[in-house]
Structure formats: C-alpha cells, structure tokens
Amino acid sequence: MEVNTNQLSLKADLIRLFEDNSDVLLAGETTEMIMHRKKAFELFRQNGFPNTKMEKWRNTDLSAAIKENYHIYFDPAFLEGIDLKTIFQCNIPSLVTDVISQLNGWFVSENGSLKKTQDGVIIGSLQAAKKHHADIVNQYLHSIANIEKNSLIALNTAFAIDGTFIYVPDNVHVEIPMQMVNIIRHYRNIFIQNHNLIILGRNARLQLLQCDDSVDQQRSVTNTVTEVFIGENSSLDHYKLQNKNNNSTFINSAFFNLEKNARLLTNGITLNGGMIRNDIHVTLNGEHAEANIMGVYLMDGSQHVDNQVFVDHAYPNCFSNELFKGILDDSASAVFNGHILVRRDAQKTNAYQNNKNILLTDKATVNTMPFLEIYADDVKCSHGTTIGQLDQNALFYLKSRGIGDDNARLLLMYAFAAEVINYIGIEPLRIRVDDMVKKRLRGELSICDQCVLHCSSKEKPVHFEIDMSKI
Amino acid sequence: MENNQIIEQVTSGEYKYGFYTDIEMDMAPKGLNEDIIRFISQKKSEPDWLLEWRLKAYRHWLTMKQPNWGHLNIPPIDYNDIIYYAAPKSKKELQSLDEVDPELLATFNKLGISLEEQKRLSGVAVDAVMDSVSVKTTFSKTLEKHGIIFCSFSEAVQKHPDLVRKYMGSVVPYTDNYFAALNSAVFTDGSFCYIPKGVRCPLELSTYFRINAANTGQFERTLIIGDEESYVSYMEGCTAPQRDENQLHAAVVEIVAMKDAYVKYSTVQNWYPGNKQGEGGIYNLVTKRGICRGANSKISWTQVETGSAITWKYPSCILMGDNSVGEFYSVAVTNNYQQADTGTKMIHLGKNTSSTIISKGISAGFSNNSYRGLVKIVRKAENSRNFTQCDSLLLGDKCGAHTFPYIHDENKSSIVEHEATTSKISEDQLFYLQQRGISEESAIGLIVNGYAREVLKQLPMEFAVEAQKLLSISLEGSVG
C-alpha cells in the first residue's frame, strides 16, 4: 500500500497518515509495543522535525528536505515487476559475503523472509521475525533507541514496519561477513523509515558490512534506526559504506549496547551523499567493554555530513576511541560532535576522541565539537581536533622528488584518509575501499548504477607512481 | 592516609574574605521596573540619552529568556527581589585617601589590597567599586599627565560623555544576551579607561569590586579603550561577604583595541562561593568581550576564578583587524557545590589573526567545572590560527570536569588545533613530594599551582602572588 504526502506540511501529513493507517502500521504488535509506538507518535506530534534552533541540529538543516512531498510505502508494493538479481549482485573480487538485501527500506529475498542456519543464526526481515521469533524480538526491539531525546527516533519508532533482523546465538562465530545492501530505487520522491535489529549473544562474533546506496538521482529521505546488542565477550566489526546521490537525505541512527568484555569496531566510510547524518550512540554497559568508533568522510559539491557520536561509559575499566577524519572540497560542509560521558563510578576509563579535517577550498566549512563530560577522577580522557590544509612541507618534499602537484596532493590526502581505512579488518574490503577512496579523491567515483561494491564499470585502474608505504 | 581523606582535608578550606563592612548605605527599594531605572539614572544625574538607552535595554530584556544552555543548574532568580542600587552614603567628592571612610579602608586592608599600600608599594592605580559605586580612584593625577583617563563609569558619563556614548554597547550591545541586557538597564557604576594614542600606561590599572550590602545585585560596567599604539594592563579583583542568600553579579566589560594597541585584562575572581553545603554564594553571570578593531592589535584575557556559587562567563575576542591577536588564559577552581561554565569565544574576522586559549580547570568536592569555548573562523579570515589547550584536574570522585569546545571553520588556509586532557594527582607524585618532607596539603597545593603555572605566569606580579594564595585557600584547609 502506498500513500503520498502532499497536502499540508510533511509533519502534518505524517500525523494524518499515522492516524488514518494505525491499523496497518500497528498490525500484529503486542499491546506493549503498540503503547510504545503510540507514545513515540505522540512525541513526534509534540516535537515535530528537529530544527536548527536545537543544539544538536544547529548545523544540519532539514528544512529543505521536509518541504518536499514524498511517497511512503506501508508494504513493499513497488516490488512488482522488479528483478532483484539485476539489482543485487556482488562482484568484489575475493570478497565472499552473505548478502542481505533491502530495497527502499524493505527486506527482500527470493528465498523467503527468514533464514536460519545450522548453528542457529537467523537472518531476515524484521517484520517476519516479529511473527516467528517474537520471544527474541520483543526482548530487544525499541529497548535502546531512546525516543525521548530525538523526535526522528520517535518518528521511526512510530512508522517503521520492516528492516533487517540478525540474530547470532551464544558461542557462534560467523565466519563469512554479512553484507547489508540497502538500495533506494524509485521513480519519484520517497520517504523511507526502516528499523534494523542486530543481536549477538555471548561469545559470538560477526563482521557486518552495511552499504547504503542510491541507484538513481531521485530525491529521498531515509530515517533509519539500527539497534545493536553485543553480548558478553562478543565482538562485532561493523563497516558502513555510504554512497548516496546528492538528492538524498540520509539520517542513520545506530544504538550499540555492549556488555562485559564486548568489543565493537564501527567504521563509517562516507563517500557521497546530499545530506548524511550519522547518530551513533554507544553504551559501554559492562566492565572491560571496548569500542572503536571511526569515520572518514570525503565530501564535495554542496554535500553535507554530520557525525554525532555519543559514548556512555557506564561501567569502570572500559575503553573507547573515536577517530573521525574528513576532507572537504567545493562548498561541502561537515559537522562532528563527539560526546564522551564518563559516569561517576566508571573509574579507570580510557576514552579518546579525535577529529581531523582538511579544507580544500574557501567555501568548505567544518563545525567540530568534541565534548567531554567527566564525573570520575581516575580516568584517562583526551580529545583533540585539528582543521587545516595539506602539510606544505610534505607537499614540497614530494614535489622535490619529481611528483606533480596534483599527484602529490592526492598522495597526501590519501595518506590522511588511510589512517581510518586501515582499521578495516576484512582484507578484500579494505583493498576495495582503498581503491574507492583513491577514485573519490580523483573525482572519478560517482554513484554508479549498482551498489558501490558491485561497481562493474571498467574504470581506469588505480595506479600511483610511488610506493605509498615508503612515505 | 587514604587519598579521599587527604582530598577532603585539603578541600575543606573556608572562605576567608567573608566579612561585612558596616557603612551607611544609600539604597533603592527592591524590585525592577522603569521607575527604578529612572531612579538610578536620576541618582547619577545622567543625560537623557543614557536613560533612554537603559530603558530600551530594559524593554528588550523583558522579551528575553534566561539562557539555559550552560552545564549549570541555576535556581530561579527573582529579579524583583533584588536591590538594584546601593551606594555608600558619601556625597562629597573625595580629594584624598584620608577622606575615604575608615571602615571602607579597613575592608580593603583586610582584603590585602589597601589603597595606601598599593599606592606606596606598587604604584598601582586602584578604582575600588563597592556595591556598584566607585569609591575612590587613586593616582588619577599621575595618569592625567599622560592623558590617560581612568575613573569611575559615572564620572566618565559626566566628564567624557562623547567617548562613553561612542563606545558603550559597541562591543556588547544590550541585545547581546539576557544578562547583558539586564546590566545595560540597571548598571550603577564601574570603571572607565581611555589610553590615548601612542601612550604606554606606566601603571598597572586596577579595580576592586566588592558586594557588601544584603540583597543587592552588583551590575558594574567597565569600558576600556586602547587608542592606536597604546598599551595598558588592567586588573580586576572581586570579593563579597559571606551571606546565606544568593546574590547576583551581572557585569559587562567592553574593550576596544585600535590599531597596534595592546590591552591586557587580568581578573582574580573570589566572590563568596557559598558554604560547604552549597548555601549562599554569588551568581557570577558576566559578559566580557573585547574587539581588536585595528590591525596588529591585541587583547589578552587572564582569569583566575576561584569564587562564586555559579560562574557563567566567556571573556571573548573579536579579531577584526588584520594580524590581530586574542589570548585567553584561565584557571577555574570549583570546590564544594560550586558550578562553573566558563571559557571564551575567539571570532576570527581579519586576515592573519591568531588566538591562543589555555584553560586549566580544577574540580574538587561536589562541584562541576566546564570549559566552553567557541573558535570561529570566517571565510575571509585568511591564514588565521588558533591553538587551544584545555586541561582538567579532578580532586576526588564526586566532582565533574567537562569540556565543550565549538569550532567553526570556513577558511582553508586556517589552522585550528585543540587539545584536551583530564587527569588527577597521581599517588606517585604525592609520595615523591612527601618523601622530601612536604605535607600532603602543601604537596597538593604545589601540584595544583604547578598545574596552573602556565596561566599564573601571565598575571602581573602583584596579582600572581594573590592568585597563588587564593588557589591554595580555595583548595586547602590549613593555609591562611
């Protein structure tokens, strides 16, 4: 079933849509869940979309995006006549992944909506999981995505029907990386809200790659919420590749809950996108939990990226490290707001935060706000931020060895970004991302007609004249 | 001894400046309305334009809301329960120190800043402001020789109305923020200083502020103008008696630095911080801003903040002239239930402008101490530089230390660096000092002063000694 927003403001339209269709939206939910989602709806009704008068949104302005009208789907009706094979195919040499496909925010598969492997791993649609694995879903869903502080989370909670569900039981090490491919393909403006739920039991391991792509130039607003639970002694490597068209507004909120001894690496590579907002909440909810939160963003044109990272050290002896690096060309703009909270009893915390930016033009803008809020005394916390240009001495050094100005700049920019890229633990993926970053820096990467990882167009091979490792 | 005990011991210092001076006061009734503003203006025989300005500020203030973005918990303030004008009754113009009320002189003596002492020993020109009214400016004659104007704000309004009218509100307009608007409406006195072109002020200029009467707010206004190629070092000290209720201090300081001028402004703020249970104490809600108008000008803020129940203050620099320089050096100590949200704004507008921010926060007891700073570099501010270092030291595990930097950069040729660390006094450091025979309290005092050294060395000599003492007093129990 598809509906349009076209009468009043987007907010008013959404309110009307929810009221008119709450039977569809809330179908099959438990009473508790219905209460929660209705409460979320009320919060959105009260607060509406965030605006630039709000502290957390002062530098990211959604007003242009919410002026437009959009298509909203309450079921994946658009699937009719679409050949999934041509959209989702993977061509990365030597990268073997289990692909999880989402089209316009809906889980799509030719092999049924849920898959359970021999060792008990469940992968599939959240909507289906609600039905068939209610015991698991009800225990976790909506439990860490806080609807009080951010009305977009409330909006998603009220509206989202589907998304991806991943469950890794205790003691299971998933050997093959999973790859969530989220593609938007539509003939006109679309507003997407999906909700992903990822659960790792105890002593579990998972590598997850999340690709967000557009395949055309249609306008879209995506408001995604992902809840991730990492159980005791478990480990998650999470890579995000964001390559969206310039007409897309992509709000990606992820909540990570880490239990004792849990480990998280989340690494976001933002290559293109009209307006991208990543809200990352990490709660270190047990001793000796460890989180590495990384990001690199390479923006040009009038693209805008906003990374909001909140790390809550709720227990002693935890470690967190944030590293975000960005290069901004043309009139692109970037926001970084890191916020480390060390609670009263979280002694022996180690928390680090670093944001480095290079501005290539006089039209590019950076806003960076690395915050520390500390209530325990026996901690090691630091933050740093730099904004600057390419190191002129290094540039001179390279040129003095005969490298042309353009290549010397590219080399330095690449070296700047490489610090984050090197955190990618899946070798073929790292090589591929490396490649894409080099292309991006040369202005050769665009959003192609396939997922970024499937790019089959024969671009020039990437080749640098000198050995990077020797610089 | 357990570390916690040590910290408790050394952080239990009581406020040493809590005495009340019994002087006959001339007061306005409690409350805030246009009549009170007219009363203040009339008391001070102000020209009409100033009254109009005050009233405009007041009307604007009525449309504003008290800001709540600071990491502060400010209890509601009843603006109608404050006395907005309280002056020591002393009608005639004082010609020499001998004519100053002996009680008042005794107060300054207790503060360790006796006018006579200052006059005799250090040659510091002092303008003492007690409960909003400037009491006596010493050394005016010496300064007059150089053409320097250093007088109370009220006197400046009478004698130099053109200068006041030209510059007042030019750096901090009354629309700037809630407290600046309030101050603009009700300010009672303050200091005024003008350094003419090419003059290097031979003395350290100094103002002491003291809140004395009960239920009074202090709303002083300071305006400093450094004309081309001039230099002045200006010092400000503050104290208040111990009282159970909270008192409001909402001051405005404006600095204008013309081409090649250098204005150095140092503050040692020791308003009454409240008792150990967090009762009483001053709400110090202050707007301080300077503008480097001309090329190559420089404004340097140094502050040692040990007092006040609540501090909300961001001495800032607008770097408008090319090659202009802004500096902010700060030590903020909070103890018991004190709260501080302090820092700076460096607004880079001109080419080749540079700014340095060094902030050292020390938290003890149940206090919360936040650094909040903005570095803004606009598109045309080519080759601008900022370096920021803000460190926090926590004494004990019941306090909080926070850092909220905001950096906005639009220029590719700029370089901005921000570094911050959080630490505590290590047991190894304490053991090392104690092994050399130094007591625990002194050891913590030494380490804290060492930690703040980079900022303290920016202070003029007379102030540095006092500041070091204050740091010890606010953190140590036995010194005094």
Add this chain to the structure above:
Amino acid sequence: MLSIKNLHVSIEGREIIKGLNLEVKAGEVHAIMGPNGTGKSTLAAVVAGKEGIYEITKGEITYKGKRLDDLSVEERAREGIFLGFQYPVEIPGVTIVNFMRTAINEIRNYKGQEPIGAAEFLKMMEEAKNLVGIHSKLTNRSVNEGFSGGEKKKNEIFQMAMLKPDLAILDETDSGLDIDALKVVANGVNTLKRPDNATIVITHYQRLLDFIVPDFVHVLYDGRIVKSGGKELAIELEAKGYEWIKAENL
C-alpha cells in the same frame, strides 16, 4: 640508626619480603644487592613509608629508636630519611627551586626552626648544584619533566645534598647511567658522607660499588638477606653471578 627485625611485606596478598633483618649504624655504608624481583625496591619503599599496595604483615622497623609505622611519609622525611627513587616522577609546573624551598622550610618548621633565608638557600643551591654538576637552568625547570635519565638521577643526589639526610636509601641510582654520570653520582654520595649519617645503596650491579665503597654488602634473595659480608662479597658475586646464590638457596 636503622633496625629492621623479621620484616614481612606483602603486595596484594603475595609475600615479597619474608623475614628480613638489617642493622645500620651511623657512619656506615651498606650495599644491598640481588637479582631483579627479590624485594629490593619494596624494602626501600616500605622504609620510606609508601602505602597503598604494600602491607607489612609482620616484624618492625625502628629508626633512631622510634617505631617507623607511627610516622607518616613526610614525618619520616623530616626525621632524616631520604629515598633516592629508581624512577623519579615528573611533576609538571612545579619548579625544583620552589619544590626544595617548600621541603626545606617544612622540615625546618618541624624542627622548630625559622624558614630559610633567601641568601642561605641560594648558597646551598649553588653548592649542591656544583656537587652534582647540574646546570643552573635545570633547577628552574619543572621537577623531572623532560629530564634525561642521567639528569633525573643527578637531580636525586642534588636533592639529597639540599636536604642533608641522616639515612639515605638509594634505590638503583646507578641504573641507566653511563660511566661519567655514575662517577658524578658516586662522588656526590661520598662527599655527603658524614660520621653521623648512613647510606644504603641498592643495586643490581657491582659497578657502582667501585665508586661508593660499602662497609657491608648484603645479598637479598627471595625476600631474605641470604648472605652478608664486606665489600669483597660484591666482587665475589660479580665473578660468580647470581646463579651462585640461587643454587645455594634452592
């Protein structure tokens, strides 16, 4: 001067010193040698009064006839105990001058003496600096901050010269020093020797004892003094190595 009887010390429940006896009299120089991890630094720290991880489970230490456990760290220092640290800690922003002045005045205050005069203090500083050959500039720097290994150790002896302790315990003062620095340090210690003071030199190598000649040498092994003798014991130990001790104590 110092008397240690049947001392047992534990760190986090693990016994490090297991019944140690030692008598040091005024005018004597004692060397305590032993392989790594046998409790040498623990002994030094316990005599100086370091708390936290150290727990004295048995035995007693008396100094000048007083039981040491009644005295705080700084009181022991004021009574004349000096510890030369193996790893001197850095204290940012606190200049050596300020540090030493504070220490000397607190010690004088403890003894009921007036604070030291500026002239006298400067004279003492000059003498102490000359003794260990450190630059004037160094004393205006923050305590140990950015000092080289050699500078840190010289700074320890400089402080010893300033405070003129009755009992100096030098914990591995020779570690990390080249031969020239070693000679400077040894010369400092020898010059500061008086008939009424005593020195305990803790070292791993015999090398330092070529320059500071001990009256007694003790070998510490597994938390006990397993051998005591004259300076020739150090030479024997150097020749035979610690394996010899280990073999004897298996």
